[in-house]
Amino acid sequence: MEPRNQTDVLEFLLMRLTEDPELRTIFFNLFLSMYLVTVLGNLLIILAVISDSHLHTPMYFFLSNLSFTDICLSTSVIPKMLVNLQAQNPSITYTGCLIQICFALIFVTLENFLLGVMAYDRYVAICHPLRYTIIMNPHLCVMLILLSISISIGDALLHSLMVLRLSFCTDLEIPLFFCEVVQVIKLAYSDTLINNILIYFAVSILGGIPLSGIIFSYSQLFSSVLRELSVGGKYKAFSTCGSHLSVVSLFYGTGFGLYICSAISESSRKAAVTSLMYTVVTPMMNPFIYSLRNRDIKGALRKLIGRVPSFL
Template sequence: METRNQTGVAKFLLMEVTEDPELQPLLFSLFLSMYLVTILGNLLIILAVISDSHLHTPMYFFLSNLSFTDICLSTTTIPKMLVNIKPHSQSITYTGCLTQLYFVLVFASLESFLLGIMAYDRYVAICHPLRYTVIMNPRLCGLLISLPLFICLVDALIHSLMVLQLSFCTDVEIPLFFCEVVQVIKLACSDTLINNILIYSATSIFGGIPLSGIIFSYTQIVSSVLRMPSASGKYKAFSTCGSHLSVVSLFYGTGFGVYISSAVTDSSRITAVASMMYTVVPQMMNPFIYSLRNRDMKGALRKLIGRTPSLV
């Protein structure tokens, strides 16, 4: 097999969404609907937070950033999936693949950090309520958003530059519906040891640290809530965490699903579907979870959409 360097690779081939022509219109309509729901739902969350002064708090500031991240992550992957449903449209240029790879890394990592930050916010609100406004001041909130964003941008840039150094063979078919760094590296003919070390190190850091923070925060929250004397106080405290716990479970649950599917099965299509669920479903469901479980958010959305007083 002849090896070519990275400058000779004109394009990659993504996995075909379906080989059945009769399913193509149905899948196109399904993915398009999911994308529009994701964009509209998260955009409504952002507009509701901006328009309602009662939601100008750290909790909703982080939520609006999570919604923006969900919009960006979905926009990075779903439009290309829609194009790939058409016959003979599975190719993606080398530059386009590298760009998609970069932004998937940025926004997936940022979403993980945001979920950890939101858990810390709930920890401070429940365990240190009298000091909440002092601790979660605007400066700290801005730092908690800007610092992870900078780290994610730099990390994604490092991975992308490392991919640029690789040489690729003639077989450049990616067994996913979008460009993902691990799968792209597997196609390389040159040594990928450093790339793999960087990937697993980054995954451990960007996945492990936020998840550890979430576990620690909720351990402290449960301990604090159980010491509350009144049942109503316990219910109110737990209810403020319900939406976030649901989003965390969905995000990390689908993430572990990708890992498990790739570990226990040799079917590239099953792994591809699991990866698609990870980058599509949580982003679509997050607005519903927060709007259905949060009274303040439901009220703000009703005012925004119907210009009517909240009935909640």
């Protein structure tokens, strides 16, 4: 293989969904529909939270940020996939690949932190209800969001800049439908030890801390609920946390599935399907999970939709 400096690399080749023209049209319409549903569903959640004063609480503030993150995550992946399907060309430029890596990392990491913050919010609300408004004050909520965004951007920029130092071979086929940092690093001809160390460190720290916080928060929450609340109170507490737990399970389940599948399976197709679940299906499902299981959100959405005719 002929080594090529990063400045000589013009493009990477992403995995083709299909060679069949009819299936290509079906896939294009399917992913376009999923993208539109993702944007519309999450946008409705954001508008519902903004428009209803009863939802101006920390829990729904974090939920609206999660919805915005889901829109951005899908936008960093799906539009390029649709363009490639329409053009029948699976390529992506070197610069475009770096940009996609950076934005995908930002929003995946941010979603990871937001789920951790939301778990802490539920823990405080149920285990320390009398001090909830004092602990989860607006200043703390904003600071948690800003801190999460800052760490996510810093981590994404670090990994993206570290890719810049790599040289690549002539074989530049990425076995996924989008540029994912681990798969891009595997294509490098130069030494990738530092890149891999940074990735494992970031996954362990930036992924481990929020996940540990979620596990701790819910272990304390369940212990408190089972010990103190009545049957009605237990049902209300579990129903309040059910939506968040469903989203957490979907996010981490598909995320771990992607990396486990990449590590132990030689089938690139399996890894590609798992990556679609992670970046396409999960952001689309989140607004449905919250709206179907949350009475307040359903009420706010009815009010919001009811106001639409007055604006027309």
